[in-house]
Amino acid sequence: MNVSLRFDPIRLPASAQELRQEVRNFLADQIERGVFSSNDNIASDNEAFAHAVSQKGWIGMAWPREYGGQERSFLERYVVNEEMLIAGAPTGRYFVADRQSGPTLIRYASENIKRSILPRIIAGDASFCIGMSEPNSGSDLFAARASAKRVEGGWRLNGGKIWVSNANISDFMIGLFRTSQPTEDNRRHGLTNFLVDMKLDGITTNPIRQMSGNADFCEVNFNDVFVPEDHLIGEVDGAWKQATSELAFERSGPERFLETFGALQAFIKLAQGADDVRLREGIGRLVAQLYGLRRMSVSVAGMLQDGREPVTEASIVKDMGTVWEQALPAELRRLSGLMAHEVYDVAAFRERLDYYLRIAPKLTIQGGSTEILRGIVARGLGLR
Numbered sequence: 001m002n003v004s005l006r007f008d009p010i011r012l013p014a015s016a017q018e019l020r021q022e023v024r025n026f027l028a029d030q031i032e033r034g035v036f037s038s039n040d041n042i043a044s045d046n047e048a049f050a051h052a053v054s055q056k057g058w059i060g061m062a063w064p065r066e067y068g069g070q071e072r073s074f075l076e077r078y079v080v081n082e083e084m085l086i087a088g089a090p091t092g093r094y095f096v097a098d099r100q101s102g103p104t105l106i107r108y109a110s111e112n113i114k115r116s117i118l119p120r121i122i123a124g125d126a127s128f129c130i131g132m133s134e135p136n137s138g139s140d141l142f143a144a145r146a147s148a149k150r151v152e153g154g155w156r157l158n159g160g161k162i163w164v165s166n167a168n169i170s171d172f173m174i175g176l177f178r179t180s181q182p183t184e185d186n187r188r189h190g191l192t193n194f195l196v197d198m199k200l201d202g203i204t205t206n207p208i209r210q211m212s213g214n215a216d217f218c219e220v221n222f223n224d225v226f227v228p229e230d231h232l233i234g235e236v237d238g239a240w241k242q243a244t245s246e247l248a249f250e251r252s253g254p255e256r257f258l259e260t261f262g263a264l265q266a267f268i269k270l271a272q273g274a275d276d277v278r279l280r281e282g283i284g285r286l287v288a289q290l291y292g293l294r295r296m297s298v299s300v301a302g303m304l305q306d307g308r309e310p311v312t313e314a315s316i317v318k319d320m321g322t323v324w325e326q327a328l329p330a331e332l333r334r335l336s337g338l339m340a341h342e343v344y345d346v347a348a349f350r351e352r353l354d355y356y357l358r359i360a361p362k363l364t365i366q367g368g369s370t371e372i373l374r375g376i377v378a379r380g381l382g383l384r
Contacts, residue, residue, distance in 0.1 A: 010302035016079045023083040043216040044090035045169040050124030060122040067118040074305040085258040097121040101128035108234035131161040131175030142187045148177035154228040160221045167218035188240035193233035212358035252300035252314035257293045257321030263356040267332045282335045312380030319373040326363040329356040
């Protein structure tokens, strides 16, 4: 068995720590101005907030200067992202484009697309979604059936995608479509990425309402949608190589363990002054687990900074992180049961906890299901 798994013990540089305080000051100012509330949904499409972040140079901050980026490090971007998540900032307008769509375009798109689209992302004026999963196949991307057929001047798209985050507020999609059938010895063959303008005729988007009340997942259908030739992203039939690289960006960030972090913050505040050893042990264990996940995530950011593609390590972060954040609200509900209601405002805490309990079921599905991730890890470890 050839095992190349590694998580280097990376430390954030002093510049990143200085940046952290700058981001905190910015977020406090945005809340004071009423641009957003700490109770907002992080997926919200807040144009004013996106423009404010753009003015700070924090969208596309790690991208090449020739396309409007700052060429700052992935570790500095990590700090910005982490603080945004902790504050519950509404990053929905630009987050996917900044995290993975922009880097994909930089690496694989035509020069015309780079010059026209990347500056719009950096300005906070172009939002992206990712079209991978499909009805009846979910995270099994090899089973994709949505098709792209070559026609004069471009391609015609037909089929459907599902669980597409923020498709209803996105300007563009990077979509995975089948351009030919897989071969007997290569199931990955035949998939191609396209840049799709979400306002094109023939596209219908249906939000899927969750029990949390959010509707950031969507079903997207394509009915004979024409995309021009230069909207082809990368190599025909070879998108799987691109997709694995893209998913390393998607699956390894702090968003994979901080989506229910607000519940832990609220519980620690509730439990201040409590002398019950069971509460102290419970909080300590959760914080220690969180610290371990964060160290792994920072390590992957360092690998990306070095130009590596840590697909296996990113999948481990996503798997362990989402399992942890999914279980967190229920564990906090259990711990709150140890507290005297006449001394602590447990009822108010549980009212806030209810939201996190409702979003928890989706967390191990979005970005690739646990079963798919563990298959990727097994392959990376030489076990399959």
